[in-house]
Amino acid sequence: MPKIVIETFINANKEIVFNLSRSVDLHKISTKHTNEKAIAGKTEGLIEFNESVTWRAKHLGFYQNLTSKITSYKYPTYFCDEMQKGAFHSFKHEHIFSDKEKGTLMKDIFIYVSPFGILGKIADSVFLKKYMENLLIKRNQIIKEFAESDKWKEIITKD
Template sequence: MPRIKLLTHIKADKELVFNLSRSIDLHKISVAQTNEEAIAGVTSGLIGPNESVTWKGKHFGVTQKLTTKITEYNYSNNFTDEMVSGAFESFKHQHIFTKEENGTLMTDIFDYRSPLMFLGKIADYLFLKRYMTKLLEERNQIIKEFAESDRWKEVNLD
């Protein structure tokens, strides 16, 4: 099972970074290149414990749907979302937030299993892990940009 682990240092309050990370509206901004939209479940504002969202977007030239659910939630410290249905066989994305002297360390741990067994392993090696890493890095950069400026006021944090 491939694992992607990213560490992002953000010069902002831990609670703000936590809330931006679970913002449906900010997620839409961070994946604009895939035309993702939330079509069911929580479709705007903040997603919370035991809530789900269904995303529709274009990846690799194919329109896909993905439903995830928040399965673990400890306000401002961590939350985990897991795939309920979608193109992967499974995935689990842990979001961990640690207060630092001058801000927050945001840790992403993304474990996934590709579909199609052997072909999925080849896809992981050839392109999928790089693609997913890039998507997560771009998302984290947007969170960082919004948190370290007044842009966070542009998104619904209710």
């Protein structure tokens, strides 16, 4: 079961970083390269506890649908989304936010189980884990870019 841990320091307050991290709209911006669209559930705004979103995106040459749900939530320090339906056997993505001098430490813990048994494990070691890690890093860079500028106001102040 692969586990990806990424820590990103962001020079912004925790509430802004937390809200950007749960913004469906910012997620769309951070995944433009995969043509990701929210097609069901919460399709815009800030996702809340017990809400779900279904994404349609092109990954590794194939269009896929994935539904995830916010299964745990403690504003503004933690939330967790877990796959309900999708290409993985399962995944759990924990988002942890800590106050640091001059900003926020955002920590992602992403644990997943690939489908297809031994073939899935081979895919993990050959390319999938790195692919997922790169997606999370790119997403975090967009969160950082918006949080450290006035761009965040375009995302979390709109109705």
